[in-house]
Amino acid sequence: MAGIGPLSEEGLVRLLDHTGERVADENFGPFAEHLTFEDLRGFWRDMVMTRAFDNEATSLQRQGELGLWVASLGQEAAQVGSGRALRDPDYAFPSYREHGVAFTRGVDMPSILRVFRGLEHSTWDPAAHNFHIYTLVIGAHSLHAVGYAQAMDWDGLVGSGNPDKDGAVICYFGDGATSQGDVNEAMVFAAVNNAPIVFFIQNNQFAISESTTRQSTVPLAQRAVGFGIPSVRVDGNDVVAVHAVTRWAMGHARAGAGPVVIEALTYRMGAHTTSDDPTRYRSSADEDYWRDRDPIARIETYLRGLGELPEDFEAAVRADAKELGRSTREQVKSWQPGPTDSIFEHVYAEPHPLVDAERSWFANYEASFTDKEMTR
Amino acid sequence: MTAPTEEHVSAEHVSDAYVSDAHVSADQVPSATFAPEGLAPEGFAPVRTLTLGAAINAGLRAAMDRDPKVVLMGEDIGALGGVFRVTDGLLKDFGERRVMDTPLAESGIVGTAIGMAFRGYRPVLEIQFDGFIFPAFDQITTSLAKLHYRTKGKLTVPLVIRVPFAGHIGAVEHHSESPEALFAHTAGLRIVSPATPQDGYDMIQQAIASPDPVLFLEPKARYWDKGDVDSTRVTAQLDGINGASKGTAEMSKARVAREGSDVTLMAYGPTVRLAMQVAVAAAEGGVSVEVLDLRSISPFDYETILASVKKTGRGVVVHEAPVAYGTGGELAAHIAEHAFFHLHAPVLRVGGFHTPYPGSKFEHDYLPSLDRVLDAVDKVMAH
Numbered sequence: 001m002a003g004i005g006p007l008s009e010e011g012l013v014r015l016l017d018h019t020g021e022r023v024a025d026e027n028f029g030p031f032a033e034h035l036t037f038e039d040l041r042g043f044w045r046d047m048v049m050t051r052a053f054d055n056e057a058t059s060l061q062r063q064g065e066l067g068l069w070v071a072s073l074g075q076e077a078a079q080v081g082s083g084r085a086l087r088d089p090d091y092a093f094p095s096y097r098e099h100g101v102a103f104t105r106g107v108d109m110p111s112i113l114r115v116f117r118g119l120e121h122s123t124w125d126p127a128a129h130n131f132h133i134y135t136l137v138i139g140a141h142s143l144h145a146v147g148y149a150q151a152m153d154w155d156g157l158v159g160s161g162n163p164d165k166d167g168a169v170i171c172y173f174g175d176g177a178t179s180q181g182d183v184n185e186a187m188v189f190a191a192v193n194n195a196p197i198v199f200f201i202q203n204n205q206f207a208i209s210e211s212t213t214r215q216s217t218v219p220l221a222q223r224a225v226g227f228g229i230p231s232v233r234v235d236g237n238d239v240v241a242v243h244a245v246t247r248w249a250m251g252h253a254r255a256g257a258g259p260v261v262i263e264a265l266t267y268r269m270g271a272h273t274t275s276d277d278p279t280r281y282r283s284s285a286d287e288d289y290w291r292d293r294d295p296i297a298r299i300e301t302y303l304r305g306l307g308e309l310p311e312d313f314e315a316a317v318r319a320d321a322k323e324l325g326r327s328t329r330e331q332v333k334s335w336q337p338g339p340t341d342s343i344f345e346h347v348y349a350e351p352h353p354l355v356d357a358e359r360s361w362f363a364n365y366e367a368s369f370t371d372k373e374m375t376r
Numbered sequence: 377m378t379a380p381t382e383e384h385v386s387a388e389h390v391s392d393a394y395v396s397d398a399h400v401s402a403d404q405v406p407s408a409t410f411a412p413e414g415l416a417p418e419g420f421a422p423v424r425t426l427t428l429g430a431a432i433n434a435g436l437r438a439a440m441d442r443d444p445k446v447v448l449m450g451e452d453i454g455a456l457g458g459v460f461r462v463t464d465g466l467l468k469d470f471g472e473r474r475v476m477d478t479p480l481a482e483s484g485i486v487g488t489a490i491g492m493a494f495r496g497y498r499p500v501l502e503i504q505f506d507g508f509i510f511p512a513f514d515q516i517t518t519s520l521a522k523l524h525y526r527t528k529g530k531l532t533v534p535l536v537i538r539v540p541f542a543g544h545i546g547a548v549e550h551h552s553e554s555p556e557a558l559f560a561h562t563a564g565l566r567i568v569s570p571a572t573p574q575d576g577y578d579m580i581q582q583a584i585a586s587p588d589p590v591l592f593l594e595p596k597a598r599y600w601d602k603g604d605v606d607s608t609r610v611t612a613q614l615d616g617i618n619g620a621s622k623g624t625a626e627m628s629k630a631r632v633a634r635e636g637s638d639v640t641l642m643a644y645g646p647t648v649r650l651a652m653q654v655a656v657a658a659a660e661g662g663v664s665v666e667v668l669d670l671r672s673i674s675p676f677d678y679e680t681i682l683a684s685v686k687k688t689g690r691g692v693v694v695h696e697a698p699v700a701y702g703t704g705g706e707l708a709a710h711i712a713e714h715a716f717f718h719l720h721a722p723v724l725r726v727g728g729f730h731t732p733y734p735g736s737k738f739e740h741d742y743l744p745s746l747d748r749v750l751d752a753v754d755k756v757m758a759h
Contacts, residue, residue, distance in 0.1 A: 121525070122526050126494075133527060137518050137519065140514065141519075143483065143488050143515065144487060147493075148491035148494050150491070151494075151497055152495065154497075182484075186488075347564055348564065348566070349524055349588050350625070351625070353679075354674075355563070
């Protein structure tokens, strides 16, 4: 990594190039050898489903059904490739764009949109999916992830050699987050405590409008060296390589060998959010270059070239994706906010007289309008 | 008794006031320290005379005995026993897994503890000094305070953040601050401050048992004050049915530290001792001051506060934190809204100025003093 910048594609671990050709890698190739064509078709399916959901969400925001949407467009390989390297005992801490990981963890996809419709701040039960709620405060969850990993170790869930029992944490964040103090502290705490955690950096090249070159002058993975954490840079648009690298890293952490940093170089093909306008800060030539490296097209080309993407399978997946979009649309439009009284729930776990008093005041205030209506 | 001035009111004088409030008589008090497990085994009297620091130490010990999920984290809390020795001896008895010296990073301490809490642990953190809590401000206010709410109750985050706070120890800058209002403004946190060894022992255990995050503000200048500690009350409460709920509720109540009829003097943590001194001094002048040791800042025990103010018709609040935008303002406004027609005078606030905490040679003038509080008492009595 010496002498190269934070967006260099030099030296990335790659097992499938952007034309859909397999590439050999001495170190990480073996971690993909177990993959069957059925597995790869599964990866492709997850990515197609994620994109269908993601595009539907973008449309719903444009139609005024969502307040905001953060698209995962272009990052499907980084997310699905790593998500499919997780086992049941593993626990994932996403930031807020990891819809592909959510899909691999069995999260009900439409339910993600309840947050973006302004109904609530989280939907799924983290314990039911070993998938934490989204965190919008950049990098804040990286510390939670390290503490969780330490506690997994204390609970005897690391390094026992039993694959049904051993687990580790994977924590997702972006290139911008690597500048946050919390992420750097997370790496310090993880290193000195030998915590079973994989920090998965999706370097999508932008923190809203700012290039990764505003965060670092060296590849982000290189930072890990200073913390004493092994790291890998991988082509984040190569689902096979991402899977292999993550499989190695999670195995390392599960075995009790300590933390790992993965930097997946990818490209945010869409805007930061639906409130953003990328035309102000990046060129269409840049976008064209990365469109040619679309992560879904790559695996699709590969499978099709080998005759491993049968027409009936592809048609079934396309139909499922369409149905996910339809179902998402239907559900989102049907959701209405519950009673305002609910905003006072769960502020504290035990009764708090101030919250109770304000709740009661609000109830009386609302009732006063009802009374007027009735006496009118 | 001579007319008490600030110099004349000795620590012994004040601890007499506490003893009068204690649940046992002084002749029951043996001199031994607590048994290592913090509880009162057979053959040991349940009451000891302890300093506030030792009482919190004994309370931590008892909580760690009660629940193996209780773990301590902080800077220098292990071999050193904390810069104020509040965790003294705990590393030796509970080991490195439960008494953890952390990297020197406050956000990291709070943030990793939050993750541990997700797996059922109950981390008790020490932030070494009040002025050094701010690197963790984001974790405390945006993560810790809100996670129970954001997950609709699916996750609880029962952290206790111990902070030696407030002034009067002649320290260099950033070591004497009172940041409670900055946290009280955030929903989801509980904030308490013990003023007596008994409360130090009880409240640290109630805070640890509570499912809510608690900021536990320890008045560092009072660490060496002695008082009687009865170990049986909180033990019976927390080991009983719904112990955590009862403990949380008990921790949130104000205490009438001294009864009076003319003025309600509200204090917490470091200013309770001062308030007791004021009450003694005012009594010499024929003014009967009721002292409330508020104990809990979020929530305030408005039931007790309003009952007292309605009785006396006058209120004075004294805290070390700057008066402007402070907890005293919150109390004054609440009293005005809910007891206005019982008041003979406006509620007055006595506290620090709207300046950074000055050099320690000035802290006796910056912090509320006996004279300044007495002055406020005189003012409300003039109405």
